[in-house]
Amino acid sequence: MRFAMFTTRHESGHLRSRPMTTQNSKVDEDTSLWFFMSRAGEPVADLTADPLVNVVYADPGEDSYVSVSGTAAVVEDLSKKQQLWSKLSEAWFPGGVTDPDLALVQVKIDHAAYWDVDESQLVQLFKMAKSVVTGKPPTMGKHGEIHMG
Numbered sequence: 001m002r003f004a005m006f007t008t009r010h011e012s013g014h015l016r017s018r019p020m021t022t023q024n025s026k027v028d029e030d031t032s033l034w035f036f037m038s039r040a041g042e043p044v045a046d047l048t049a050d051p052l053v054n055v056v057y058a059d060p061g062e063d064s065y066v067s068v069s070g071t072a073a074v075v076e077d078l079s080k081k082q083q084l085w086s087k088l089s090e091a092w093f094p095g096g097v098t099d100p101d102l103a104l105v106q107v108k109i110d111h112a113a114y115w116d117v118d119e120s121q122l123v124q125l126f127k128m129a130k131s132v133v134t135g136k137p138p139t140m141g142k143h144g145e146i147h148m149g
Contacts, residue, residue, distance in 0.1 A: 001057040001066065006035065008046035008053050008072075018043060020055075023084040031148050033068065033107040034084055036093065044103050047072040053107055063117035070107040080104060112146045 006020040020043075023034040033055060037044050047053055051073060057066040081097040081104050093099040 005056045009050045031109040035105040039103040065115045069111040070109045072107045
C-alpha cells in the first residue's frame with residue numbers, strides 16, 4: 001500500500017487529511033516513512049506548527065488497514081531525495097530533486113495498528129449476524145499494535 005491519507009492538525013485546531021504517496025517501498029531501519037510535499041502547501045505549514053501526524057493506509061479489496069501515528073519533519077537531504085525520486089514525482093515537481101518547492105518529509109513512527117481480515121465477506125456477514133443473536137462481539141480477522149520507543 002503506497003497511497004495513504006496523511007492527517008495533520010491545522011492552525012484552526014481541526015484535523016485535515018489529504019491523499020499522499022509514500023515514497024519508500026518499505027519502512028526504513030529507523031522506522032520512518034517518507035513523503036514529497038510542496039513547501040508552500042498547507043500540510044508542511046501544519047506539521048511545522050504541530051509535528052504529530054497520522055498516516056492511514058487501506059486496501060479494502062484485501063480487507064487490510066494500517067494506521068500509523070508519528071512525528072513529522074521537513075528534512076534537507078539531497079541524497080535521500082535522489083534515492084526516493086521516481087518519474088511519477090516529476091509530475092508534481094517538474095524541477096526534479098532540486099526543485100525549490102520540493103520538501104522531503106520524514107515521519108518517524110511512534111505507534112502503528114493494523115487490521116487484517118482473512119475471511120470472505122460471506123463469513124464476516126455470518127459472524128455479524130451471529131453476534132446480533134448471541135449478544136457477543138464477533139471475532140473477525142487479526143488486529144495488532146506496535147509501539148516504537
